[in-house]
Amino acid sequence: MESKALDFFAIMKKIVLQTSIEVFPDLAALAPADRELMDRARRALQHSHSPYSGFRVGAALRLVNGAVLGGSNQENAAYPMCLCAERVVLAAAAVQYPGVAAESMAITAHYPGKELREPISPCGACRQVICEVEQQHGQTMRILLRGDVGEVFVLAQGRDLLPLGFGGGVLER
Ligand SMILES: [Zn+2]
Numbered sequence: 001m002e003s004k005a006l007d008f009f010a011i012m013k014k015i016v017l018q019t020s021i022e023v024f025p026d027l028a029a030l031a032p033a034d035r036e037l038m039d040r041a042r043r044a045l046q047h048s049h050s051p052y053s054g055f056r057v058g059a060a061l062r063l064v065n066g067a068v069l070g071g072s073n074q075e076n077a078a079y080p081m082c083l084c085a086e087r088v089v090l091a092a093a094a095v096q097y098p099g100v101a102a103e104s105m106a107i108t109a110h111y112p113g114k115e116l117r118e119p120i121s122p123c124g125a126c127r128q129v130i131c132e133v134e135q136q137h138g139q140t141m142r143i144l145l146r147g148d149v150g151e152v153f154v155l156a157q158g159r160d161l162l163p164l165g166f167g168g169g170v171l172e173r
Helices: 002-010 032-047 085-096 126-138
Strands: 020-023 058-064 070-072 101-111 142-145 154-155
Touching: 002 126, 032 058, 032 085, 032 101, 032 142, 032 154, 058 085, 085 101, 085 126, 085 142, 101 126
Parallel strands: 101 142
Antiparallel strands: 020 154, 058 070, 058 101, 142 154
């Protein structure tokens, strides 16, 4: 009987999922194109409609054709209808530039009365959508994250934000 437990341990396998993040000390340390993209995300904050949370989020997307778009969070009195900045800008790109892949997305936020000193990162729903867009176009999307001040996190692809995520591949027959 004691061998049963041993068999269980014999077939056990451990999978380690790793995410790599490049950390830049500040905005000035970024390559010019990345700095411009983060600036664009910052400017998008002014169009945030966030009267309920007060948490303003801006996102900017650079497409492979060089086009740059901005988006911001759009809240609603019916809270579940609130739209995140990331999904707003991805949807805008999908209708304005259909079929064009995104190469980078910058995300930042501002919360009046509290300085955001750490990079902010997308919610789970936005991570799922970012991964879908990557898969749709067969192109990875670099992700740049920043708060009000301080370090900038750069991830090589959206998939790094969602290890073991659900993808459309499983629905293929
Ligand atoms: Zn989100």
